[in-house]
Amino acid sequence: MIFDVEKKDLKIGISACLIGQKVRFDSSNKPSRFCIDELSEHVEYEAFCPEVAIGLPVPRPTIRQIKKDDMIHVARPDGSGDVTEALQAYGKKVASMTQHLSGYIFCAKSPTCGMERVKIYSPEGNSLKSDGIGSFAKEIMEANPLLPCEENGRLNDMHIRENFVARVYAYKHWQQVYASGLTKHKLTTFHSHYKYTVMSHNLVAYRKLGQLLANDELSLHEKSSQYISGLMEALKIPATRKNHVNTLTHIQGYFTEHLNALQRKELCEKIDGYRLGLLPLIAPLTLLNHYLLHYPKDYLKGQSYLAPYPDSLRLRYAY
Numbered sequence: 001m002i003f004d005v006e007k008k009d010l011k012i013g014i015s016a017c018l019i020g021q022k023v024r025f026d027s028s029n030k031p032s033r034f035c036i037d038e039l040s041e042h043v044e045y046e047a048f049c050p051e052v053a054i055g056l057p058v059p060r061p062t063i064r065q066i067k068k069d070d071m072i073h074v075a076r077p078d079g080s081g082d083v084t085e086a087l088q089a090y091g092k093k094v095a096s097m098t099q100h101l102s103g104y105i106f107c108a109k110s111p112t113c114g115m116e117r118v119k120i121y122s123p124e125g126n127s128l129k130s131d132g133i134g135s136f137a138k139e140i141m142e143a144n145p146l147l148p149c150e151e152n153g154r155l156n157d158m159h160i161r162e163n164f165v166a167r168v169y170a171y172k173h174w175q176q177v178y179a180s181g182l183t184k185h186k187l188t189t190f191h192s193h194y195k196y197t198v199m200s201h202n203l204v205a206y207r208k209l210g211q212l213l214a215n216d217e218l219s220l221h222e223k224s225s226q227y228i229s230g231l232m233e234a235l236k237i238p239a240t241r242k243n244h245v246n247t248l249t250h251i252q253g254y255f256t257e258h259l260n261a262l263q264r265k266e267l268c269e270k271i272d273g274y275r276l277g278l279l280p281l282i283a284p285l286t287l288l289n290h291y292l293l294h295y296p297k298d299y300l301k302g303q304s305y306l307a308p309y310p311d312s313l314r315l316r317y318a319y
């Protein structure tokens with residue numbers, strides 16, 4: 001890890017049912033093993049159940065999203081008990097109190113907490129489409145466009161899980177730097193930490209962010225705000241195997257002069273093994289980190305790409 005953060009200082013918002021609270025309509029929960037058993041070792045959760053918070057009981061009748069007069073309502077299937085405004089107001093309230101969060105994990109498909117693909121019904125009860133956003137989740141995401149957000153189901157995909165956790169740590173790092181009083185030097189230094197990370201996600205963004213920082217016509221405020229938006233957007237783009245290989249090859253170049261023929265061959269084989277899908281990403285990265293220990297390079301030691309989050313999360317072993 002290129003920056004220090006204690007568990008107590010890394011706060012993630014989460015739908016309460018995902019960490020075992022029995023707050024669902026039928027008094028059940030929807031425990032996420034990753035959230036409860038793994039991520040919780042490194043973060044502290046701030047749990048919210050918007051439906052309970054606005055006064056709905058447990059258990060309670062189900063609610064759904066209903067499209068009526070071009071408006072989305074959250075109500076019981078027969079249209080009664082409309083809680084749209086209450087959920088939106090609570091969402092706005094939570095959004096204003098949670099600027100310190102570094103991520104949010106929503107419960108999928110919920111008319112309240114779903115981040116995307118929420119079912120929408122007609123007043124007659126016909127399923128119209130599945131492109132809704134939970135009323136509460138919408139308020140949180142609109143008020144915090146930089147906030148890394150994911151859903152419990154999607155986090156079972158190791159690529160998506162890795163991407164989310166990497167974004168959470170990058171955003172937390174930014175929050176720390178920003179809170180310490182941003183200067184031009186701090187912004188440039190922060191960017192240098194993320195160069196190879198961005199390269200592995202998107203080469204166009206890599207070039208654009210570099211150009212942005214070189215633009216002296218912008219104020220620090222404008223530049224930093226465009227920078228962090230650009231960075232968080234770039235990190236949302238999945239890092240491809242091809243881009244990882246390109247990034248690994250760049251880093252490999254730093255060690256060429258130090259390695260003998262056998263070591264160079266081994267490193268090439270590890271990168272090639274990853275390129276061909278025969279080895280996980282952790283294989284070439286472990287060797288590169290090993291050489292970094294033996295042949296220290298300050299610039300590389302500061303690269304988030306080589307250590308974006310705690311190793312114990314084991315997120316680069318599966319692909």
Ligand code: SF4
Nearest residue numbers: 016017049107110113
């Ligand atoms: S999905 Fe959201 S509103 Fe529904 S039980 Fe879970 S936390 Fe509460």
